[in-house]
Amino acid sequence: MSTPLQVVTIGSKPPAFSTYLERAGYIHAQQAVSYSDYTAKAETAPAALVLFGHDESLAAPEAIRKLLDSDVVLLSFSPSPVFLEALKAAINTIIDLPQIKLGDNVPIIVHKIKGVDRFHIVPGFFLKDLDEASVLSDDSVGKKLPSSRGGDSNIDPSRYLEYSVGLIGKAIERASDPDFRKELMNDGDNRNSVDTLTPPSGTSFVNQDSFTMTGRYTIIKAPWLTGATSWSELPSDQYQTFELSWTIFLYTYATNHSPIPNSSFTANGGVVYTVIRHSGNIQRSGHGRWFGPSGGDGSSESQFYFNDMFIAQVGDSSGMLKNHAQSPQNGTQSGTTFSYNIEYNKQLNLFKDNGKTAFQYQITYGESYTRDQIMQTPAAPDTSTYQLVHTYNHYYDRLNGGLSNETWWNHGVFDWSDSKYKTVQVLPRDDIPIRGFTMWSSGVGKTNLDFVTALESLGFKSNTAWGYGHFTYASVSGEKGGYVPLDLTFGGAA
Numbered sequence: 001m002s003t004p005l006q007v008v009t010i011g012s013k014p015p016a017f018s019t020y021l022e023r024a025g026y027i028h029a030q031q032a033v034s035y036s037d038y039t040a041k042a043e044t045a046p047a048a049l050v051l052f053g054h055d056e057s058l059a060a061p062e063a064i065r066k067l068l069d070s071d072v073v074l075l076s077f078s079p080s081p082v083f084l085e086a087l088k089a090a091i092n093t094i095i096d097l098p099q100i101k102l103g104d105n106v107p108i109i110v111h112k113i114k115g116v117d118r119f120h121i122v123p124g125f126f127l128k129d130l131d132e133a134s135v136l137s138d139d140s141v142g143k144k145l146p147s148s149r150g151g152d153s154n155i156d157p158s159r160y161l162e163y164s165v166g167l168i169g170k171a172i173e174r175a176s177d178p179d180f181r182k183e184l185m186n187d188g189d190n191r192n193s194v195d196t197l198t199p200p201s202g203t204s205f206v207n208q209d210s211f212t213m214t215g216r217y218t219i220i221k222a223p224w225l226t227g228a229t230s231w232s233e234l235p236s237d238q239y240q241t242f243e244l245s246w247t248i249f250l251y252t253y254a255t256n257h258s259p260i261p262n263s264s265f266t267a268n269g270g271v272v273y274t275v276i277r278h279s280g281n282i283q284r285s286g287h288g289r290w291f292g293p294s295g296g297d298g299s300s301e302s303q304f305y306f307n308d309m310f311i312a313q314v315g316d317s318s319g320m321l322k323n324h325a326q327s328p329q330n331g332t333q334s335g336t337t338f339s340y341n342i343e344y345n346k347q348l349n350l351f352k353d354n355g356k357t358a359f360q361y362q363i364t365y366g367e368s369y370t371r372d373q374i375m376q377t378p379a380a381p382d383t384s385t386y387q388l389v390h391t392y393n394h395y396y397d398r399l400n401g402g403l404s405n406e407t408w409w410n411h412g413v414f415d416w417s418d419s420k421y422k423t424v425q426v427l428p429r430d431d432i433p434i435r436g437f438t439m440w441s442s443g444v445g446k447t448n449l450d451f452v453t454a455l456e457s458l459g460f461k462s463n464t465a466w467g468y469g470h471f472t473y474a475s476v477s478g479e480k481g482g483y484v485p486l487d488l489t490f491g492g493a494a
Contacts, residue, residue, distance in 0.1 A: 006170065008042075011052035014105070020165040035063065048073040048168045050107070054080035064090035068112045068119065074170045075107040075164065084108075091119040094207045094252055096446060098484035100124070105160035109167055111175045117187055118210070120174060124482050126215035127163060128154050130457065156391055163216065171243075174212075182278065184210055194366035197251045197275060203361070204351045205254035205490045212280065213246040213451050213482060218389050227294075243285040244453060246312055246434050251275040252488060255348045258355030259444050259490040266443040272488050273348065274321060276438040277365060278388065282455070283311050284430035307430045308392045309456040314438065315385030317483065320447040321440035326379035326386055328436070338371040342437045369435050375430040379436065386438040391427065392488055442456065442488065449484045 006029035007021055029046055032038035034059035038049075049072050051058060058064065059082045065075060068090070076083065076290045084097040091110065100108060102124045110120035174180050186195040199206055219240035221233050257270035284307075329338040343363040351357060352480070377389035 005047035005172070006044075007048045007050060008032065008046045009050045009052065010038060010055055010058070013050070013052050013372055014161060016353070017050075017165070018163055020162045021044050022083050023162075024169065026165075026167050026168070034058075036064060045070040047172055048075060050075045050077070051079070051083075051379070052077045054083055056282070059083040059086045061086050061090040063137040068110065071114060071175065072110040073168055073175065075109050075168065077105065077107045079108060079166075090150075090479060091121075092207075092235045093121070093209050094250075094487050095121065095123070095209055095211065099446075099448075099485035101483075103160070105157050105164065111171045113174075113181050113184060115181060118184060120171075120184075121209070121211040122167060122171065122214060123211055123484055125167070125213075126482065127159060129155060129218050130217055130219045130455070138233050141408040145472065166460065167214065189412050193368075194364055195277075196362065196364040197277070198350075199253070199350055200362075202352055204354050205259055206350065207252045207490075209248075211248050211250070212483065213244065213248065213453075215244045215453070216285075217242040217244070217455050217457075219457060223322045239286070240415065240457065241284065241286045242282055242307065242457070244378055244429065245280045246278040246282075246451070246453070248314075248484075249277045249279065251277075251363075252486075253348055253350065254365075254490050258351060260355065261443045262489065263311060268442070269464050272332055272442045272444055273324065273346075274486070274488070275363075275365075276314070276368075276386075276436075278312070278434050278438070280434045282307070282312075282432050282434070282453075307455065307457055309454070310390045310432050311452075311454040312388040312390075312434055313385060313452040313454075315450050316440065316447050318447040319384075319448045320445055321384055323372040323382070323384040323439075324441045326381055326437070328376070328378060329381065331376060333375075333387040338393070340369055340371070340376060340435070342367040342435070344437060344439070346473060365437055366438075367435065369433065371432075372490065374432055374433075379438075384440065386436065388434060388436050390432050394428070411452070419467045444489050447490065449486060451482055451484070454465045479486050 004025055004027045008025045008030045009017065009028065010032045013031065013483065021028050024236055026047070028039060030041070034057050035051075035055050039057075045465075049067060051074070058067075059080065064074070075122065079087075079102070081098045087097070087108075088097040097108070102108060102125055109123060110119055112119050112129075113296055186198055189463055196359075196424075251274070252463060253273045253275075254265075255271050255273060257268040259265050259270060259272070259319045262270075325344055327342040327344060331338055331340040333339075343366045345362060347362050350359055350361050352359060371390070373392060373394040375388075375391050376391040377391070379386060379388075
């Protein structure tokens, strides 16, 4: 049996936090008044240190760096601007951490990747309970993304604390995951890719960061429960949950001219390029797919829910970043398999010796991947907002005529080819990988990246006695996943 991992808390923590630590299998090793108080007594480094509020003894780059170099996962609830400024300096990030806005009971999480001198950030998260909605036409599919920011105001605040504790384990796993380290460092990852986005060591005015936008969609209601003909709340052990883990590998390059001082950067042909390669997925977690009162995969009277549409969108809210390249631009289909390719290369004029020595460097990125029954809409080349739209495209696809009747009554879920009832088609796995490539151009300055996701989970009831289907329903939701402020000044004035 493995030894339970230890977690240290500093500051005034909510009473429920220790309970969630224990449920997750951690030992609450110590609750310290301050970081200096903790270090004076500590004999070994914990797996994670959780800071509530401001602590002067930890609000220094040297202290934070020493902690992270010890492979400790750092969580900070309600961090002060002073602490976030110190954290920014400690990990040398262009993410403008003092401008991060976090909700109540939502921390920022930072940890080092073992074996390399790189850090990873989780800049908050969202929780969203999906509402029910009848889908009777394409117009009601919820293609327009919402303008509201933040999570669901109806969610019990304790769920945010519980989710935060769950992210500790994910951070510990990511920190020591060799596949993630390879993907981060571009040294033979398993994504069938070619990657020279990282310039040589000693290059000036470039930066690399990685962070994960994370959140959870939860479906707590369903139609057709036993004895019910309308929407009713599911038992908690049948909640339908979808976990988002959208990882951003961020590269920035100041090219053509030194950005320090920046007063003449643009006038002298200077261009900042900001590149994102997208990774991660959205997948069902926890409890399995709910099939209704009876049935199972491939034989259910009610396949409910499956992920019919997922949208991941990122854009610059200030208008500073201009589209330079988006990919994939197209794809191919063979049967139920959709294939996509990303290919990009560009020669950049970079610098060494703090701008004194110029040199040329070719960045290249290539990747190929496939989707089963899921189509990814090609990226739009004429917009600065990058949108990844994933839609189910097979037997039950109502958007492309897969269902037989617009009344949603006899929607064609059965195979009656030999005048005998056969089972419904097996749906795809609720695990959609996120892949893509985005490149913007700009001058120097500060801006925000806005992240938005939208999920539609489709369900229907089939009636074997009649051979019909009873309506089609969907839980539709879009959510502002948060925004990440960027400091693209490279040490010059904003």
